[in-house]
Amino acid sequence: MEIYERGNLSTRQPQTQAQKLASPDSSSSTIYLQTPTYNELRLQNAFVSSANNDAADDACSMKSALGGSQVFPQLLDTFSPQGALYVHYYQITVGGAQQLAPNRVASKPSLSMAFLRGPQSIPGKQMLSKSYVVICIDFQPKTKVAKPIWLQSGMKVNPNNGAMSSTLAPIIPYQAPNPQPGTGTHQYVFLVFEENSAGLWATIRSKPQARASIFDLFNLKAFRAQTGLNNLVAGSFFKSTHP
Template identity: 25%
Template sequence: MIYISVLALALAPFVAAQSTDHALDIKAIEAHFTQSHVVPDLLSSFNPSALLSLNFAGVGDVTPGQPLTKEQVGTTPVVTVTPANSSVQLSGTYTLAMVDVDAVGADISKGVNRHWLVNGVTVSSSTVSNSSATAITPYAGPWPAAGSGPHRYVVLLYEQPSTFSAPEGFTQTGLPVAPMDFAAYVQSSGLTSLVAATYITVEEGTATASISATSAVVTSTLGQSSSHGSSTASGTSSSASATGSTPANNGSSRTLSSVAAMSLLGAAIITFIAA
């Protein structure tokens, strides 16, 4: 019993650090947004302070860039947000949005289709709640045109400042899916802090036009990168691209390393006790 107690005390700080330190996860989502061209197509830069997760009924939690069918994402997902570290407090109200940034290389100069826009959402126990919020555009599942390639549907959570004011044309509820100048909306409404974001890809049929190539995100190399949020990576372990390859599980390398380290330490302690 004494040895077990010592082991628990020794591992407690290690386990706590693994559960609260999301530095590698933040690097991974930043890299995903760069390699998929969401930065700079939609956002000029991306430095989140939290991680956003989507859970669709029948699918479960999805990873950044995960290819899904329009049937799989037809119902409103459960949105959760996890602070990058203990210094990030998720209180107050937020704006939640989902926009269609089209396929990589598409011309979106005339705007992006709005599929979800809700003001005044709150975060309770990490879950984003819109029960008392204002749904400018209620969730409308992705529905890309057949043959137009894998569309990038980006879900974003912005902090609403006390000075927030919905711009002209966005004060009514129940507005349908429609093109919008998303950057102009963010600026004119006073949304300044993008807390977290993620994206999925949805494609209908086979692309009839050439889609711009993207590089892969290799999570096992992100911790070695000296550039914060760099999308440049080498190696062959878990990777994902914006054009439909199997997406990486953010932080997987760190998690596997952690489990391996704990297993080795546990084995060493057991051997010592047995001796």
């Protein structure tokens, strides 16, 4: 099958997202491609640039919100987001430092990610090709106790809409936030890490200490060191108290 671009072959321009058109001869195996005009390309680039700017603004806002919380320095020493994480509960998108009643966050949320580098850039394509680990931590600033209530590996980012999903069973299934009376305000922190090449499941199986720490006296910094979760990509959080 031959592929041609409409127009003078000697003056072809690089094609981006060329559009297939019906062949004038339905019996022909030739497919003609139409090159986007300059204005079409400019609009596409402007749209991508605007989306990247929105992601950068959202990531910066979340960094500021986390910086003003007690997540620093108890859970994290530094945070330089490479994308904006969107945590979607029913009719709610977590924006950072919100106070949400437990019954509004009882069901597992859906997640989506917008990287700061566009999907057509080399860094953006590399980020989209990777797998990620999502962990949600119930953090009690009053007692400095941290407990993972959701741990999911093998998360991929859909390049078309940013939705995150995994075909693997969760290491810790989502547990509905349930702050107990007298424990004060809890902070529920979602963090996205780049997964190591071996995969978190395999790493945990080979390291009993890391496996044990998930369920007893959890320490995020130690867990990251044991499992190679070195690259923190994005984060979000909300607050909740006993009704």
